[in-house]
Amino acid sequence: MTTAVRSSARTQKAAPGATRRPYRRNKRRSLTLTLLTALVAIYSLIPLVWLVINATKTQQGLLNSFGLWFADGQFALWDNIQQTLTYDNGVFVRWLGNTVLYVAVGAGGATALATVAGYGLAKFDFVGRRGVFAVVIGAVAVPGTALAVPTFLMFSKMGITNTPWSVIIPSLVSPFGLYLMWSFSASAIPDEMLEAARIDGAGEFRTFFRICVPLLAPGIVTVLLFSMVATWNNYFLPLIMLKDPQWYPLTIGLNSWNDQAATAGSQAVFNLVITGSLLTILPLLTAFLILQRYWQSGLAAGGVKE
Amino acid sequence: MALPQVAARPADPGPAGPVRRRRRSWGGWRFVGPFMLVFALVFLAPIGYSIYLSLFRNRLIGGNSFVGLDNYTQALQDSQFWAAFGRVALFLVVQVPIMLFLALLVALAIDSGRLYGKAFFRVAIFLPYAVPAVVATLMWGFMYGSQFGLVGNINDALHVSLPDPLGASLVLTSIGNIVTWEFVGYNMLIFYSALRVVPSSLYESAEIDGAGQFRIITAIKLPAIRGALVIATIFSVIGSFQLFNEPAILRPLARNVLTTGYTPNMYAYSLSFSGQQYNYAATVAIIMGVITMIIAYVVQLRGTREI
Numbered sequence: 294m295t296t297a298v299r300s301s302a303r304t305q306k307a308a309p310g311a312t313r314r315p316y317r318r319n320k321r322r323s324l325t326l327t328l329l330t331a332l333v334a335i336y337s338l339i340p341l342v343w344l345v346i347n348a349t350k351t352q353q354g355l356l357n358s359f360g361l362w363f364a365d366g367q368f369a370l371w372d373n374i375q376q377t378l379t380y381d382n383g384v385f386v387r388w389l390g391n392t393v394l395y396v397a398v399g400a401g402g403a404t405a406l407a408t409v410a411g412y413g414l415a416k417f418d419f420v421g422r423r424g425v426f427a428v429v430i431g432a433v434a435v436p437g438t439a440l441a442v443p444t445f446l447m448f449s450k451m452g453i454t455n456t457p458w459s460v461i462i463p464s465l466v467s468p469f470g471l472y473l474m475w476s477f478s479a480s481a482i483p484d485e486m487l488e489a490a491r492i493d494g495a496g497e498f499r500t501f502f503r504i505c506v507p508l509l510a511p512g513i514v515t516v517l518l519f520s521m522v523a524t525w526n527n528y529f530l531p532l533i534m535l536k537d538p539q540w541y542p543l544t545i546g547l548n549s550w551n552d553q554a555a556t557a558g559s560q561a562v563f564n565l566v567i568t569g570s571l572l573t574i575l576p577l578l579t580a581f582l583i584l585q586r587y588w589q590s591g592l593a594a595g596g597v598k599e
Numbered sequence: 600m601a602l603p604q605v606a607a608r609p610a611d612p613g614p615a616g617p618v619r620r621r622r623r624s625w626g627g628w629r630f631v632g633p634f635m636l637v638f639a640l641v642f643l644a645p646i647g648y649s650i651y652l653s654l655f656r657n658r659l660i661g662g663n664s665f666v667g668l669d670n671y672t673q674a675l676q677d678s679q680f681w682a683a684f685g686r687v688a689l690f691l692v693v694q695v696p697i698m699l700f701l702a703l704l705v706a707l708a709i710d711s712g713r714l715y716g717k718a719f720f721r722v723a724i725f726l727p728y729a730v731p732a733v734v735a736t737l738m739w740g741f742m743y744g745s746q747f748g749l750v751g752n753i754n755d756a757l758h759v760s761l762p763d764p765l766g767a768s769l770v771l772t773s774i775g776n777i778v779t780w781e782f783v784g785y786n787m788l789i790f791y792s793a794l795r796v797v798p799s800s801l802y803e804s805a806e807i808d809g810a811g812q813f814r815i816i817t818a819i820k821l822p823a824i825r826g827a828l829v830i831a832t833i834f835s836v837i838g839s840f841q842l843f844n845e846p847a848i849l850r851p852l853a854r855n856v857l858t859t860g861y862t863p864n865m866y867a868y869s870l871s872f873s874g875q876q877y878n879y880a881a882t883v884a885i886i887m888g889v890i891t892m893i894i895a896y897v898v899q900l901r902g903t904r905e906i
Contacts, residue, residue, distance in 0.1 A: 323713040330708045333701065334723045337784060340738045341726065343749070347741070359756075360742065360749040406634040413630025420625055425635060432642045435888050442871045442880050443649035444641065463641045471634060497626070526731035528844050533872065544733040551737055552851055567741070570734040577729040585722060 341574075348373055348571045352564045373568040380565055385572075387539065388546040392525060394457060395542055399464030400520035407467050408513055411474025412505060416487060429468050445533050459534035460542070464524045470516040477512035478505070514587040518580065525577055543573045652881035670882035680883060683863045684890075686771060691839040694775035699831055702783050706790035707816060721791065725784035732781065732844040739777045740765075740852050765853040774845045782838070786831045793827035794820060829902035833895045840891045843868065863887045 339361075346363055347355060351372070354364035377385050414422060444463060448454045453462075482505050490500040506513075528544045535541060538549065547569050554561035581588070656666045674680055705724060709717045727735065743764040745751040754760050764773040797820065805815050821828075843864040850857045859873070860866035863883060870880035 321713065322715055324715075326708055326711070326713050327715045330705060330714055330720050333705050333783070334720050337724045337727050337780065340735070340742065340780065341730075343742060344734075344738055360752050406637060410631045410634035413627045417624075417627030417630065419627030419631075422627065422631075425631060428643070429638065432638070432646070435642070435646060435892070440642065440645040440649070440884075442867065442877060442884060443645040443652060445871075446652070446877060447645060447648055462637070465637045466634070466641050468638075497629070501630075522729055526729075526733075528731065528733050528848075533868070544731050547737065548733050548848055551848075554851075563741070566737060570737055574730050574734055578726060581726070581729050582722065 344567065344571050344574075348564075348568045350564065350567075352561065355563055355567070369564070370568070373564050374572070377565045377568045377572065380562065384538065385543075385546065385565075385569055388541050388543045389572075391457070391540055392542040392544075395460050395464065395527075395531075396521050396524045398457075399461045399524045400517060402461070402465045403467040403470055403520045403524075404513060404517040406465060407470030407516055408474045408506075408509060409501070411471050411476075412478045412482075412501060412509070414471075414475045415478035416482065416484075429471060432468065441529060441533055448534065454534050455536050455540065457540060460527070460531050460540075463530055464520075464527065467516065467520050467523070470520060473516055474509070474512055477509060481508045481512070511587060514584065518584060518588050521580070522577060543569070547573060649881040649885055652878050653885055656878050657876075670879055671886070674879070674882050674886055679860045680863065680866060680886075683860050683866045684887075687840055687842050687862050690771060690775060690842060691836060694778060695832070695835040695839060697775075698779045698783050699786055699828070699835065701779070702786035702831070703790055703828075705783070705787045706794060707820065709787075709791055710794040710820075711812070721788070725788050727781050727783075728785040728788075730781070733848055735781050736777055736845045736848040739773070739780070740849050743773055744852065765849070765856070767856045770849070770853055770856050774842070774849065777845050778838070778842075782835075786835075789827050789831050790824055793824035797823045825902060829899055832898050832902065836894050836898060837891055840864075840887055840894075 343360060346361060349368050349370040350358060350364045351367060351369045354367045354369065358364035358367075413419075414425065445454060445459075448459045448462075453459050486504060487500060490504055495503070525542075526544065527542065528548075531540075531542050531545050535545065538546070541549070547566060550562050550569065551566045554563060554566075653670050654665060654667060655663055656670060657663050705720070708714060709721055714720060742749045745754065745763065750761055750764060762769055764770070801819050801823075802815055805819060810818065841864055842862045846857050846861050847865055847868075850861075859869040864887070867880045867883045867887075870876045870883065874880075
């Protein structure tokens with residue numbers, strides 16, 4: 294829904310010094326509770342299972358086979374993938390490249406800006422610091438779409454609509470990344486260490502990059518992962534900014550294939566929409582699964598201190 | 600103004616403890632400056648510009664002229680706007696509580712330590728969050744469909760005719776289901792992270808005092824994660840009022856029901872990009888923004904006072 298929704302997971306307050314291992318150990322497990330939770334897990338996984346199964350069917354197979362099982366004697370997954378990648382002169386690959394570009398520059402930049410600024414807010418007492426905080430938090434409550442139309446008009450006056458910049462620039466700001474990095478910096482970097490570095494004569498930036506960045510790593514990974522999701526999944530912003538299919542990200546591209554089916558006279562390519570959807574979600578799902586340990590500890594760390 | 604209670608509590612200079620007491624200077628701006636520059640460009644400037652736009656109107660005769668609050672008067676009497684607002688308001692009061700309640704139950708279940716395979720559940724239920732709204736909506740749209748959707752399959756197999764999930768009476772529910780699917784795991788994770796840091800000594804003493812599980816939940820766990828509950832509620836309110844992706848992407852499947860003004864956001868979008876009525880669209884967006892902020896503020900006030 295909104296980018297704002299995404300990164301709030303670490304903003305709750307918490308009681309200090311929380312460890313609870315002794316309490317946990319002698320718990321009896323409950324089969325009933327497990328089965329009930331399993332219902333929610335099934336609900337969460339069924340659409341994904343549906344997607345995988347149906348990515349193995351041809352357009353014809355989609356129409357005449359049961360949705361949650363494979364079509365008889367048909368396994369068209371590799372065919373579908375090949376078709377998806379080559380359809381319309383390989384435009385899907387182009388969209389994938391665009392998405393990677395937007396994510397690399399947008400989410401990467403957002404993480405860098407938030408990290409540096411969060412550190413600055415946590416470790417320097419400067420003129421206007423409280424003002425910065427008030428303005429950023431206030432702006433978060435403004436619905437993203439209230440900004441979309443004026444941003445589009447502004448960008449169109451600047452002549453950058455329909456270019457990658459129109460998608461990248463708005464992605465560069467992550468107020469919640471800022472918030473997380475602020476609270477993370479405040480607790481992860483001891484003031485004494487900064488004093489010592491200063492006494493040794495290290496410059497502020499050198500201190501930051503050499504000493505602080507490694508300490509901030511779990512927070513940085515978390516912010517990066519959540520900004521990546523926000524950018525990879527972005528729909529509304531590129532929808533209004535981009536007219537030229539050459540610059541579409543995957544989300545807009547897939548939807549245009551889907552719309553194509555609804556237009557009279559053109560070729561319905563549902564099998565490609567489905568296979569393309571699968572290819573679109575795989576990288577992020579994989580990243581979340583592989584980096585589990587990092588983001589779960591990053592989220593927890595964001596909540597623990599205070 | 601969404602989260603002062605987590606972010607700037609009284610007598611607490613930052614969200615996370617004391618700030619280094621150095622002489623006040625401009626030095627910190629070297630770090631904060633780049634962020635603020637981009638922030639000003641993509642947040643502050645558009646807000647200012649949209650307020651400016653909302654005070655003008657582009658007429659066929661006379662061109663662009665200042666009309667004061669006329670656009671606002673028009674919007675407040677615009678039945679199409681209010682119909683759209685009514686839909687998202689209904690969506691808000693039904694979908695948000697269901698989603699958050701479900702998320703809370705799962706978080707409590709995982710946190711209780713009584714589950715087999717809790718790590719699996721935590722990740723499995725969270726996964727949909729990483730799926731783009733476009734893909735989520737396309738998948739559910741296919742499944743809802745009577746053509747090769749699951750609903751069609753079930754109708755054929757059982758010789759029944761289920762009500763059409765994309766029909767007029769059910770489509771809002773169907774959208775609610777998609778949004779719930781996307782965000783239940785995310786909210787679960789917010790609650791779960793908050794629960795994890797409740798000191799276990801509290802539970803131990805409660806158990807010694809003879810408190811049952813239910814009592815521990817209502818007396819200790821829920822109050823302890825109140826901040827997380829408030830935040831999740833506020834973001835769900837914002838999300839509901841901004842509802843756009845799901846109905847817009849489902850539209851080809853149910854054109855008659857999902858009109859171009861189905862939600863306030865879709866209305867503002869169609870005003871600008873089909874109707875070229877930028878000034879009026881900006882007005883609609885600002886009104887929605889103000890309503891959202893007021894509700895977020897009320898939720899926050901109530902949430903921090905009660906219990």
